Amino acid sequence: MEILEEAHNLRNKKINKIEKMKSEQNPMDFIKSFEEFCQGSYEETVTDSHTKHFLKCLGLYDKGTAETFVIRIRIPGGQLTVEQALKLAQCSKKYGNDYIDLTTRGQVEFRYLKFNELPALLKDLQTVGISAIQCAGDNFRGVVTSPFDSFSKTSPIETMPLLKEIQSVFLEQEAWMGTLPRKFNIAILGDSINTCNIFGNDCAFALASKNGQIGFNLYLGGKVGVQARPLNLFVKPEQVKEVFAAVISLYKTYGFRDNRNKNRLTFLLDAVSLEEFAKSIKEYSKLPLEDAGEMLVKDEFTLDDSSTIELKDGKSAIHFGIPSGIFCRSDLKEAALLAQKYDGVIRLTYEQSFYIIADKAGIEDIKQSELYKKYDSYHNIYFNNQIACAGKNECSFGVILGKPDAINMAEYLNKEIPIKDGKVRMYWSACPKGCGIHGVADIGFEGAKAKDEEGNSCYGVKIFIGGKAASSILEARQLTKAVTMSKAQELTRELISIYKNEKIEHETFESFDTRVLSHLDIEEIQTRIGL
Structure with missing residues (x-):
C-alpha cells in the first residue's frame, strides 16, 4: 500500500475547510444532543459547521431559513414495508407540506421542514425502523439493488441479505460517521438486467460467475458523469462484507482531503491505478480473491404498454411512473393500502418511480384502482424512464427549473410523436453537477443559460x-450547445422521429444508438435533426 500512501501524502499537504470542521465535535455527540440543539433560535444556533457537516450526518440539509430544511431518508434497497409507507405518508403531511420527492437512489426526501420540528420527525421515523442518519454529506448514501430482488426470473441470487451486511459495516457506527473524504454510493445487483444503474456508484458488486459459482465482479470509482471501472476481482457472496470494508477503509485512510471537487474515490484510483488498488484490497482483507469472472449483467430493462412485469412464483409487478418523482402523502398512503390489501410490497426505483409487487390476480385488481388510473396517462415511453433533479428552486446550483421542464418535454413529445413500442431514457440535470445523471441517459439534458x-x-x-x-463504459456525446427550451423540444422531436422511423421492432433507444447513431459523426446527426 506504499503507492496509496505516496499519493495520499502528495495531495493532502493542505486540507479543505470541511475537514477542519469535522474536528470541532464528534457527530455522535451532536446527534445525542440534537433535540436540545433544536430548541434554540435557528438564527442564533445554526452555524456554518452545522450546515456544512453536522446536520448532514443526520441526513438534513439547511436551505437557509428555519422553515426550509430538507431530509433525505434511507430506504435500504428501495424496499418499503406497508407500515413504513404509511408512516412516511403521515410524516410528509405533518411536517413537510404534503410533498414527497422520490430520488435517483430509490430513497425519499421531504422538503419545507421546520427547524424546531426536526427532532419530532426523526423520532416518528424511528418508530417504523426508518433512519436518515448518514444520508448526506461525507457519508454513505442509501445502498441500491434491483427493485425486483428476490422476485426476478433473471436473478439467481437475492442481494438484500448482503446489502444489510454492507450497511452493518458503517450504519450508525462512530468510526464511519462523517469521516470519509467525500460521499460514497454503493450498489449490489444479483440480476442479469441492470435495473439500478449499477455502474454509477463508487462501489458496485455486479452479478458474475466463476468456475460455476455465482458471485460478483467488483467495480469502483463511479460518480456523476463517470462510470465505475472493473478491478478484475471476483467476489464470492460470503466475501462481500469484508471486501466492502477493505474498500472503504483504504478510501478513508488514503483518500484525498484537499480539493473537494477531486476527492471522490475515482480520483484516488486515477492516482494509484486500478491494479494497485486491487492489490491493496487483497492485502488489507487477506482474502484469496480470484480474478474477475464472467460478467452476467448484460441486458437492458424494458417495460411494455401493460406497465406490468411478470416475476417468478406467480408474482407480478405493476409500475407507477411518477413524473419527475414528484409525489404526495395521499398517493403514497393509497399505494400502501393497495399493497396491504393484496399482500404485496412497495419497491422504489432509481428512476424516481415505484412498483407494487403482488400475486397476478391482485395486480389486475390494482389496475382498476383510482391511484393506477391517476398515473395511467404517464405509462408511455417518455415518462416510463424519466429522471429530473431538484432544480433551481430547491438547489442553489440549479440553472433551470428541471422537474417542470422534464414533464413539459415528455408531454410535448407524447403529443407530437407518440410511440407504442420502444424505450427512451430521458434524464435531466439542472446544472453541470449532473445529479439527474444525464450522462448515462439515452437523451440527456443539462441546464444552461441560452439566448433566445x-x-x-x-x-x-x-x-x-x-x-x-x-455497460460500464460511458459513451454519452454532447449533441448541442445551449439551446432554448422550445428549441430543445423541436430538436428532440426530430431525434425521436429518426428513432421511430428506423428502429427495429421492440428496439430500445440505447440499442438503436449503438447500432445506428454511434457510427455517425455528431455533425451528421445535427444535420439530420435540422441543427
Whole structure:
C-alpha cells in the first residue's frame, strides 16, 4: 500500500475547510444532543459547521431559513414495508407540506421542514425502523439493488441479505460517521438486467460467475458523469462484507482531503491505478480473491404498454411512473393500502418511480384502482424512464427549473410523436453537477443559460445522447450547445422521429444508438435533426 500512501501524502499537504470542521465535535455527540440543539433560535444556533457537516450526518440539509430544511431518508434497497409507507405518508403531511420527492437512489426526501420540528420527525421515523442518519454529506448514501430482488426470473441470487451486511459495516457506527473524504454510493445487483444503474456508484458488486459459482465482479470509482471501472476481482457472496470494508477503509485512510471537487474515490484510483488498488484490497482483507469472472449483467430493462412485469412464483409487478418523482402523502398512503390489501410490497426505483409487487390476480385488481388510473396517462415511453433533479428552486446550483421542464418535454413529445413500442431514457440535470445523471441517459439534458431569438438570456439546455445503462463504459456525446427550451423540444422531436422511423421492432433507444447513431459523426446527426 506504499503507492496509496505516496499519493495520499502528495495531495493532502493542505486540507479543505470541511475537514477542519469535522474536528470541532464528534457527530455522535451532536446527534445525542440534537433535540436540545433544536430548541434554540435557528438564527442564533445554526452555524456554518452545522450546515456544512453536522446536520448532514443526520441526513438534513439547511436551505437557509428555519422553515426550509430538507431530509433525505434511507430506504435500504428501495424496499418499503406497508407500515413504513404509511408512516412516511403521515410524516410528509405533518411536517413537510404534503410533498414527497422520490430520488435517483430509490430513497425519499421531504422538503419545507421546520427547524424546531426536526427532532419530532426523526423520532416518528424511528418508530417504523426508518433512519436518515448518514444520508448526506461525507457519508454513505442509501445502498441500491434491483427493485425486483428476490422476485426476478433473471436473478439467481437475492442481494438484500448482503446489502444489510454492507450497511452493518458503517450504519450508525462512530468510526464511519462523517469521516470519509467525500460521499460514497454503493450498489449490489444479483440480476442479469441492470435495473439500478449499477455502474454509477463508487462501489458496485455486479452479478458474475466463476468456475460455476455465482458471485460478483467488483467495480469502483463511479460518480456523476463517470462510470465505475472493473478491478478484475471476483467476489464470492460470503466475501462481500469484508471486501466492502477493505474498500472503504483504504478510501478513508488514503483518500484525498484537499480539493473537494477531486476527492471522490475515482480520483484516488486515477492516482494509484486500478491494479494497485486491487492489490491493496487483497492485502488489507487477506482474502484469496480470484480474478474477475464472467460478467452476467448484460441486458437492458424494458417495460411494455401493460406497465406490468411478470416475476417468478406467480408474482407480478405493476409500475407507477411518477413524473419527475414528484409525489404526495395521499398517493403514497393509497399505494400502501393497495399493497396491504393484496399482500404485496412497495419497491422504489432509481428512476424516481415505484412498483407494487403482488400475486397476478391482485395486480389486475390494482389496475382498476383510482391511484393506477391517476398515473395511467404517464405509462408511455417518455415518462416510463424519466429522471429530473431538484432544480433551481430547491438547489442553489440549479440553472433551470428541471422537474417542470422534464414533464413539459415528455408531454410535448407524447403529443407530437407518440410511440407504442420502444424505450427512451430521458434524464435531466439542472446544472453541470449532473445529479439527474444525464450522462448515462439515452437523451440527456443539462441546464444552461441560452439566448433566445432576440439575443436575450433565458433558460436552456445542452443535449447529450448515447449514455449506456447496460455497460460500464460511458459513451454519452454532447449533441448541442445551449439551446432554448422550445428549441430543445423541436430538436428532440426530430431525434425521436429518426428513432421511430428506423428502429427495429421492440428496439430500445440505447440499442438503436449503438447500432445506428454511434457510427455517425455528431455533425451528421445535427444535420439530420435540422441543427
